[in-house]
Amino acid sequence: MASRLYQWLDGRLKLKSLGHTLLDEPIPGGASWIYVFGSATLFLFLLQAVTGMFLALYYAPTPDHAYDSIQYIEHEVWFGWFVRGLHHWGASAVMVAIGLHLLQVYLYGAYKSPREVMWMVGVILFLIMLTFAFTGYLLPWDQTAYWATQVGINMMGTLPSIGGFLVRILRAGETLGALTLSRFFAIHVLFLPALMLMGVAVHLFILRRVGPAGPWNTEQTQNRSEPFWPRQVYMDAVVIVSLFLLLAALAYFLPFPLADKADPADHSFVPVPEWYFLFFYQLLKYVTGPLEPVATWILPTLFILALLFLPFLDRRSERRPTKRPLVMVAGIGFLIIVFGLLGISLKNLYAIPKSDxxxxxxxxxxxxxxxxxxxxxxxxxxxxxxxxxxxxxxxxxxxxxxxxxxxxxxxxxxxxxxxxxxxxxxxxxxxxxxxxxxxx
Ligand code: HEC
CATH class of the missing domain: 1.10.760.10 (Cytochrome c-like domain)
Incomplete structure (x- = not known):
């Protein structure tokens, strides 16, 4: 019965050749655990999409109701706390996954010709992901959300020429209020997902056109290649299932409480951004006075441009890390600075005046x-x-x-x-x- 149905569908939808196209893509050098980060990122993004859809069933994007609707999700909705937990921890996990994916491609020199466009689309997807994080952070409308967003928007305002424009688009008024919240909500649940899906489609389309890069050692590539199915599919699946279990455990054991409801009059509140923005927050503390624009926009802009145009800055076809010392030193230097700042910031946050x-x-x-x-x-x-x-x-x-x-x-x-x-x-x-x- 099942096989006759399959025959019938195959006659109409050409399932066999579809399966062939999807699963038999050759992987130069063979399957490897180092290639799982792209699939992991995609899975986490889809998990965010699904949990987000369910949260949207109850969430009310107005200052009067946003906070209470999240309380309601947390305490009344069947499994609401779990879905919110998955969405919360998933947001962090997707940042880690995308970061590791980027590092792997960077280390392997996989952004080099002919994959420059795929890399650039990837960098744009990364920026979209950061915008997801920034816009999602405001939605609970608690004190942290409100004041962290205030800081973020003010920082954007320091950008020359387009700063004012960006602030007007995001804040939609003189102060952060009802319009801001509906804008952030619309951007978070409509604009960004649409952009993201298009970007992912282009990213994967190019991947299928040029194929995966494989190991940096090209001799290895020529000698050995293996189809995507079954070993790479298996490795991706193991990672995806483990990730889901990890997130479910985090959602279960580490509930994420809301701060107090946003109080626009309480200027004493000192917001703390999400951990993936903390290193930047720490940097801002060091760079003050006339140098402030260096930290608020000059460095971030230079960083994004350098990342985007990396394939054109590092153009030689050589992919072995040992033969690309400058790129490696730049990458390691960047990681040391980021993790150093993150460490200092975390240490300050958790330093309780125990000594006295x-x-x-x-x-x-x-x-x-x-x-x-x-x-x-x-x-x-x-x-x-x-x-x-x-x-x-x-x-x-x-x-x-x-x-x-x-x-x-x-x-x-x-x-x-x-x-x-x-x-x-x-x-x-x-x-x-x-x-x-x-x-x-
Ligand atoms: C019955 C409620 C109540 C209790 C219990 C109470 N407070 Fe207060 N506290 C107040 C009120 C109301 C004020 C504001 C008026 C004032 O400054 O006295 C205040 C003010 C303060 C202030 C000044 C805050 C500021 O920003 O000016 C401090 C400090 C303080 N309380 C500490 C304490 C400590 C320590 C305790 C416990 C030993 C305590 N309070 C117990 C009601 C309370």
């Missing part, structure tokens, strides 16, 4: 005396009193805190904060903790 025992003691007192019933610190705690996340910046004076703890009304008339009946030592410790709560 007075601060540690103060932190304990803060918990013991239920200060969090009224005060929030980085999203945790009540909203009766002011947010204390950065109280050290706002109130840098120890004496003020000591007076305030003893009698809040003496420095803040009408305060409803209860007087603290603590020893001077403990008040001092609590003040140390307050002073330690600072930005950066």
């Amino acid at each position: 025992p007075s601060v540690v003691q103060g932190q304990k007192l803060f918990v013991q005396h239920h200060c969090a019933a009224c005060h929030r610190i980085h999203g945790e705690g009540g909203k009766v009193g002011p947010d204390l996340s950065y109280v050290g910046n706002r109130r840098p004076d120890r004496a003020w805190h000591l007076r305030h703890f003893t009698d809040p009304q003496s420095v803040s008339p009408g305060s409803i904060m209860p007087k603290l009946h603590l020893s001077d030592q403990d008040k001092n410790n609590l003040a140390s903790y307050m002073l330690s709560l600072k930005k950066g």
Whole structure:
């Protein structure tokens, strides 16, 4: 029965020759685990597309409802937390996969003639992926989303001549608001997927026209070649299934909480970008004053142009890494700088002022005396009193805190904060903790 149906369909759709075209593509030098990154990237992109479609069923792209709709997905929708988790971790995974794919092609010199156009399309796909990340980040409409996007848009504004134009397109007004959110949503779910699909189609079309590059050692290529099916398909499948299991585990074990709902009036919030933008965030901290444009747009533009035109900068047909020292040094240098900056940035983010025992003691007192019933610190705690996340910046004076703890009304008339009946030592410790709560 099944075979008769197959015969019938084959007579009409030419399935046999289609399977032949899809699966018998020769791989010079044979199948290898090093070639899996392209398929992994494609799989992750498709996973983002599918999880995104399901999220769009419940997500409401307006400032009034976006945050609540995500809360709803997270807590009410059947398996909503899981789909959101997959989409969240998938976004990170796709960056890793695309980065490894790019590195492999770079190392193997696979961008060289006749694959220049395929490389350039690939670089554009990478830029589209970054735009996906940037636009998706705003959608939950929490504090981090709001303020990180604010920073990103402002940075784009520093671009000469096209900066103003880009800001107008993205922000759609003087401030970040309802129009911005619907723009970001439309770009994220309509424009970018369309561009991405076209780009992927062109990328794969060229791949089939010129074939995979194979090993850098061309003698190996001439002697041996193997069809895509079955070994390369098997390797790709193993990687794809493992990736899915990894993402499912991340979604299950590491739920990704929202920050507080976006508050456009709260200028004290210091946003932290996603990890794949962190190295850049760190760079921006070092380059200030008149040199700022160097970091905000000159370096990124030069980097993108160099990447895009790499096949024309490194034109010799030689592909062996040992024979391309300049390209290798440039690549390794770039990686060292990026990972160095990322490391410094992560270290700063997770450096808790553990060293000062007075601060540690103060932190304990803060918990013991239920200060969090009224005060929030980085999203945790009540909203009766002011947010204390950065109280050290706002109130840098120890004496003020000591007076305030003893009698809040003496420095803040009408305060409803209860007087603290603590020893001077403990008040001092609590003040140390307050002073330690600072930005950066
Ligand atoms: C019943 C609610 C309540 C509790 C409990 C409470 N506070 Fe407050 N706190 C307030 C209110 C309201 C204010 C704002 C008025 C003022 O400055 O006193 C405030 C202000 C502050 C400020 C000044 C913040 C600023 O930005 O000016 C600090 C510091 C502070 N509280 C620390 C603490 C600590 C430490 C504890 C726990 C020992 C605590 N609070 C417990 C309600 C509370």
